[in-house]
Amino acid sequence: MEVVFNEKRCKGCGLCIEFCPRKIIALGTKMNDAGYHYPFIKQKEKCNGCAICAMMCPDVIIEVKGA
Amino acid sequence: MPKGYSRPQTLIDKPWHFCPGCNHGIIHRLCAEVIDEMGLQNQTIGVGSVGCGVFSYEYFNFDGIGPSHGRAPAVATGVKRVLPDRLVFTYQGDGDLAAIGTTEMVHSAVRGENITIIFVNNTLYGMTGGQMAPTTLMGQVTTTTPGGRSRNQAGYPFRVCEMLATMEGAAYIARGAVYNPAQVVKTKKAIKKAFATQMAGLGFSLVEVLSACPTNWGMNPIQALKFVEENMVPVFPLGEFKVTPIEAGV
Numbered sequence A: 001m002e003v004v005f006n007e008k009r010c011k012g013c014g015l016c017i018e019f020c021p022r023k024i025i026a027l028g029t030k031m032n033d034a035g036y037h038y039p040f041i042k043q044k045e046k047c048n049g050c051a052i053c054a055m056m057c058p059d060v061i062i063e064v065k066g067a
Numbered sequence B: 001m002p003k004g005y006s007r008p009q010t011l012i013d014k015p016w017h018f019c020p021g022c023n024h025g026i027i028h029r030l031c032a033e034v035i036d037e038m039g040l041q042n043q044t045i046g047v048g049s050v051g052c053g054v055f056s057y058e059y060f061n062f063d064g065i066g067p068s069h070g071r072a073p074a075v076a077t078g079v080k081r082v083l084p085d086r087l088v089f090t091y092q093g094d095g096d097l098a099a100i101g102t103t104e105m106v107h108s109a110v111r112g113e114n115i116t117i118i119f120v121n122n123t124l125y126g127m128t129g130g131q132m133a134p135t136t137l138m139g140q141v142t143t144t145t146p147g148g149r150s151r152n153q154a155g156y157p158f159r160v161c162e163m164l165a166t167m168e169g170a171a172y173i174a175r176g177a178v179y180n181p182a183q184v185v186k187t188k189k190a191i192k193k194a195f196a197t198q199m200a201g202l203g204f205s206l207v208e209v210l211s212a213c214p215t216n217w218g219m220n221p222i223q224a225l226k227f228v229e230e231n232m233v234p235v236f237p238l239g240e241f242k243v244t245p246i247e248a249g250v
Ligand SMILES: Cc1ncc(C[n+]2csc(CCOP(=O)(O)OP(=O)(O)O)c2C)c(N)n1
Pocket: B050, B051, B052, B053, B069, B092, B093, B094, B095, B096, B097, B120, B122, B124, B125, B126, B127, B128, B133
């Protein structure tokens, strides 16, 4: 199981971070070409692939693969 | 209970012009997911609107029409009458639907036109920079109500669902929101019911979705979702206002 962020299209709104039930998503320090910080999963082993991050993402940049 | 998620087939793979945290993105995605699940992608015709949702035909992977401001339900009426086997829906903001397009919206419901309206209520005119709309809350500050909306100047917020639910031609009327995952799930169900109501030929359907506009509200995306929950929901209560059982198809 893997959560993939399409980093190029992220606008850094933070809704995935706010609604992750396990609070394991954070914004990184790097910026994409549009100038936004994009998220990553801090503790991959704690992710159960619930896809709530993808459900709240307004830009459809999150994919949950092989869950 | 783990489950996967991938981009709906009904969305073209391209970046969106919406501001960070804009709820139009979530609502576009829900429409696309429902159309995927109902297998209607090759049978759908979308009718856009003027406002921040103006590029819907660029994002949905089916044919779309861009009507003039507020006229989407009239255009959808024509399309549906000529092609009655298609899913025909409009995607309109509150400025488009509840201000300049009030006549078209009301009379398509009066006629019981077999179309669906997805109505995105963000309490103001988003695209043009945040002017007051008929749905602006009492006391709410916008660029045209710098002292807050007042009763004397602008009257009261327009509750579209409550009004349409009184009409015989209306078959399914519901109001949802997308301020948390539970509401996203409920709103998706409402959109599915509305589309199913149309495909069963039962008449007019409308789903209003309360939507955050962080840019024009001057809030960050999280604060804006809280504003929807705390300030909009008391004025625009969520739920189904009219339901016609699908079995009762004509
Ligand atoms: C005939 C006409 N009058 C006015 C306008 C200017 N205009 C463009 S978008 C808009 C309002 C859009 O607001 P809304 O429907 O609430 O959509 P939002 O942008 O908030 O999603 C207006 C008044 C126009 N394009 N055409």
